[in-house]
Amino acid sequence: MISTHRLIDLMREVREKKPLLHVITNRVAINDSANGALAVGASPIMAEAHEEVEAIAAISGALELNIGNLTPYSIQSMLLSGRAANQAGVPVVLDPVGAGATDFRLNTVQKLLSELDIAIIRGNAGEIAALAGESWGAKGVDAGEGEGDVLAMADRVARQWHTVVAVSGAVDTITDGRQAYRVKNGHPLFPFMTGSGCLNGVIQAAYAAVSQNYLEASVAASVNYAIAGQLAGEKCAGPGAFRQKLMDELYLLDEEKVQRYADIEEVTV
Amino acid sequence: MISTHRLIDLMREVREKKPLLHVITNRVAINDSANGALAVGASPIMAEAHEEVEAIAAISGALELNIGNLTPYSIQSMLLSGRAANQAGVPVVLDPVGAGATDFRLNTVQKLLSELDIAIIRGNAGEIAALAGESWGAKGVDAGEGEGDVLAMADRVARQWHTVVAVSGAVDTITDGRQAYRVKNGHPLFPFMTGSGCLNGVIQAAYAAVSQNYLEASVAASVNYAIAGQLAGEKCAGPGAFRQKLMDELYLLDEEKVQRYADIEEVTV
Amino acid sequence: MISTHRLIDLMREVREKKPLLHVITNRVAINDSANGALAVGASPIMAEAHEEVEAIAAISGALELNIGNLTPYSIQSMLLSGRAANQAGVPVVLDPVGAGATDFRLNTVQKLLSELDIAIIRGNAGEIAALAGESWGAKGVDAGEGEGDVLAMADRVARQWHTVVAVSGAVDTITDGRQAYRVKNGHPLFPFMTGSGCLNGVIQAAYAAVSQNYLEASVAASVNYAIAGQLAGEKCAGPGAFRQKLMDELYLLDEEKVQRYADIEEVTV
Numbered sequence: 001m002i003s004t005h006r007l008i009d010l011m012r013e014v015r016e017k018k019p020l021l022h023v024i025t026n027r028v029a030i031n032d033s034a035n036g037a038l039a040v041g042a043s044p045i046m047a048e049a050h051e052e053v054e055a056i057a058a059i060s061g062a063l064e065l066n067i068g069n070l071t072p073y074s075i076q077s078m079l080l081s082g083r084a085a086n087q088a089g090v091p092v093v094l095d096p097v098g099a100g101a102t103d104f105r106l107n108t109v110q111k112l113l114s115e116l117d118i119a120i121i122r123g124n125a126g127e128i129a130a131l132a133g134e135s136w137g138a139k140g141v142d143a144g145e146g147e148g149d150v151l152a153m154a155d156r157v158a159r160q161w162h163t164v165v166a167v168s169g170a171v172d173t174i175t176d177g178r179q180a181y182r183v184k185n186g187h188p189l190f191p192f193m194t195g196s197g198c199l200n201g202v203i204q205a206a207y208a209a210v211s212q213n214y215l216e217a218s219v220a221a222s223v224n225y226a227i228a229g230q231l232a233g234e235k236c237a238g239p240g241a242f243r244q245k246l247m248d249e250l251y252l253l254d255e256e257k258v259q260r261y262a263d264i265e266e267v268t269v
Numbered sequence: 270m271i272s273t274h275r276l277i278d279l280m281r282e283v284r285e286k287k288p289l290l291h292v293i294t295n296r297v298a299i300n301d302s303a304n305g306a307l308a309v310g311a312s313p314i315m316a317e318a319h320e321e322v323e324a325i326a327a328i329s330g331a332l333e334l335n336i337g338n339l340t341p342y343s344i345q346s347m348l349l350s351g352r353a354a355n356q357a358g359v360p361v362v363l364d365p366v367g368a369g370a371t372d373f374r375l376n377t378v379q380k381l382l383s384e385l386d387i388a389i390i391r392g393n394a395g396e397i398a399a400l401a402g403e404s405w406g407a408k409g410v411d412a413g414e415g416e417g418d419v420l421a422m423a424d425r426v427a428r429q430w431h432t433v434v435a436v437s438g439a440v441d442t443i444t445d446g447r448q449a450y451r452v453k454n455g456h457p458l459f460p461f462m463t464g465s466g467c468l469n470g471v472i473q474a475a476y477a478a479v480s481q482n483y484l485e486a487s488v489a490a491s492v493n494y495a496i497a498g499q500l501a502g503e504k505c506a507g508p509g510a511f512r513q514k515l516m517d518e519l520y521l522l523d524e525e526k527v528q529r530y531a532d533i534e535e536v537t538v
Numbered sequence: 539m540i541s542t543h544r545l546i547d548l549m550r551e552v553r554e555k556k557p558l559l560h561v562i563t564n565r566v567a568i569n570d571s572a573n574g575a576l577a578v579g580a581s582p583i584m585a586e587a588h589e590e591v592e593a594i595a596a597i598s599g600a601l602e603l604n605i606g607n608l609t610p611y612s613i614q615s616m617l618l619s620g621r622a623a624n625q626a627g628v629p630v631v632l633d634p635v636g637a638g639a640t641d642f643r644l645n646t647v648q649k650l651l652s653e654l655d656i657a658i659i660r661g662n663a664g665e666i667a668a669l670a671g672e673s674w675g676a677k678g679v680d681a682g683e684g685e686g687d688v689l690a691m692a693d694r695v696a697r698q699w700h701t702v703v704a705v706s707g708a709v710d711t712i713t714d715g716r717q718a719y720r721v722k723n724g725h726p727l728f729p730f731m732t733g734s735g736c737l738n739g740v741i742q743a744a745y746a747a748v749s750q751n752y753l754e755a756s757v758a759a760s761v762n763y764a765i766a767g768q769l770a771g772e773k774c775a776g777p778g779a780f781r782q783k784l785m786d787e788l789y790l791l792d793e794e795k796v797q798r799y800a801d802i803e804e805v806t807v
Binding site for chain 3 (some may be wrong): 293296297298300301337338339341342367370371372373374409410411460461462463464506507508509510512513528
C-alpha cells in the first residue's frame, strides 16, 4: 500500500525539481496541458519539429505522447522523440486518445507500443478496452459506457506491454499487472472539460519524472489530479468555471489537502 | 413560425442523443469549440488526418468545416470528410471564416460549396457578403461594418447553394431563401471572444444532427447560443469572464430560460 | 523620458484604429494571443497558409512572428509574410521562444533576423541571452535564472540587429541600444500562464502598429500588459483565475489606471 506520506513527498518533488516535460499532444488540449503542467510545478515544452524533438526528449524529465490529433508528421515526431527518450532513460507516457475510434488510431498506438518502451499508458475505459481487444461503447474520443471488467482489461494491457496502465473515470484504476489501486476522488464535471484526460496524462509524466517506480508515480499523479478536480468541482456551477478552478486547485494543492482528501485503495489483481 | 416548444424539444434532443460531431476547425477556436460542444450535450471529435476523416464523418451526427486556418492538408481533409458525410447522409455545416480577407479563402469556400452539399452556412455579415459577391467593410476575420442589406445577401446565398444561411451579429439572421428568422438575443461581448463565431458553427452542427429541417435546427441553435451569451454577458465585466460564463450558461440552459428569454421573429423574405 | 500622457495616447490609438494584426504563432498560445489582441482593441488574424500570408501581411498594421512551435512549413510562412511586411513598411515583431533550447531554434531566429527587418524583439532573459551568445540557465521555453546583466545583453542584441529589444521578466527591460527603460509593474503569476510571454509579443505588435517610434511603442505595450497583469494578479488565488482576469483587465484598462500605476524609469545604457 502506498502511504499518503509518499504521495505528498512526490508532489513536493515535482515542485522542487520542476522537471522539463516534453509533450507532443493534440491541438485541442495543448493549452490546458501546458497550463496544468505549470500549475503542478513542471516546465512543459510542446515541441514537434523533427529537427529538435530528439534533442529535447533526451534532456527532459519525461516525454508524453498523445495521439489526439495524429498526422503523418506528428507520428514521426513521436517515434523520433520516443526512441531518443528510451535511449536516454527518460520515461515515456502514452495517451491513446480515441484508440477505438478508427483503425488508424489503433494501428498507430500499436506501432508506438511495439517500437517504444512505455512507462505509463493513461486512457479512459473505452481506449483501454480497444488496446485489450474488447468491444466497448466508446463514442469518438469520449469514454462511453461498457460492461467489461475495467481492472481485468487494464491488467491484460499492463502485462502485455510491461507497463503501468492508468484508467481514468469516475473511479481511476491503476495497475502494473501485479499490484493495482483505485483512486476514488474526482468530479462529474471532468468529462465536460475537453482535454481533461489529456492533462491527466501530462501530470502522469510530471510524476514519472521524479519516481522510477511508475506504479507509485501514476497513483500519486492520479490522486493529485483527482483531488484538485474534486475541490474545483465543489465550487462550480458549470464546466467553464471548473476549467479555471481546476488550474487554481492544481496550483494550490498542499500537504494538508492530500492528507485530508486522498481516497485510494489497493485492490487484488 | 417556429414555436418556443419546438426550440426546447430540439435542445433536449441534443442532450439526449449526444450526437457525435466531427469538427475540422482552426487552431484558435478548437478548444472552445470542443468545450462548447460538450456543454450543449454533444460529443465532439476534432480529427483531420486523411487516414481517418472519411470513417469518422460517415458515423457522425454532423460534420462541421471551418476554414479559419487553412492549409493544403486541411482543405483535403475537408473535401474527404465532406464527401463521406454527403454519401452517408450526414449534414455538413460550413463556416467561411474570413472569406473576404483573401482570394485564397474565397476560392476555397467556393470549391467546398461546389463539391459538397452544405446544410447550413454560418458566417458573420462580412463573410456572407463575400459569398454574395458584395463589398463590405470586413477587417480580416472580424465582421466589420457594411451598408448592405444582410437579409437580401443571405437569401441570395441560400438560394444559390440550396442551403440555410445563418448570419451572426448583434441580431442573427437565418434564412433558407424562402423563410427567414431574426434572433435578437446576444451580447456585445461576443465579438471580444475569439472563435465565438466558430463555436456558433459547431452548435449549428449539433442541432443539424437532431433535425433534418435545417432552418429550424439553425434557428434553435442560434437561440440556444445567443441566450447563453446574453445570460453570461449580464454577469461579466470583461471578455475573460464572459468566455468562462458562456460555457457555464450553455451547460445550464434549460426549458425555463428558453421560454423566458427567446426573442425571435419571422421576417418576410 | 516617455510621459504617462504619451502612454495613454498610444493606448487610445490602438483602440481607435483597431489595427489588423497578422500573427503567426504557436498552437499553445494562439487562443490567448487572439483574445488578448481583441481585449486591447486590435483585430487579430492568425493566418499561416503560404497562399495568403503575403497578401495579409501587406495590409496589416503589424506582423508578429513567434517561433514557439516551428515546422518547416511555418518557417516558410514567416519568411514570406516577413518579406511582404518589410516591403509594405509594416512593422514586424519577433518572439524567439525557447531560442536557447535547441540549435534548430537559434538557427531559425538568426535566419529571420538576417533576412527581415525586425522592429521589436520580445523575449525572456534566457531567450535574449541566447541571441547575445551568452550562457544562461534557461529551461526549455521558460526563462530560467542567470547571472548575466540583462540590460547589457539586450543592448548588444539591439545594436547588432538595429532593433528594439524588450526583455520580459519580474521587471521588463526595453532598449534600442541607446535609450533604455525599465517597467516595474507585473505579477508573480505571469510565469504560471503558458503563452503569457507570447501574448506580450502580440501586444507589442498592436502598439508598433500605431507608433513608428518602436522604443516608445514597446514601452507603452509593456506598461499596458504589466499593469493589467498586476491588477489581475491582485484579485487571484491561482493561475486559472489569473488568465481570465488578465483578459478582463486588458479590456478594462483606462487612463486613470495607467496614470495611477505606471511604474517606469529611464536607465543609462
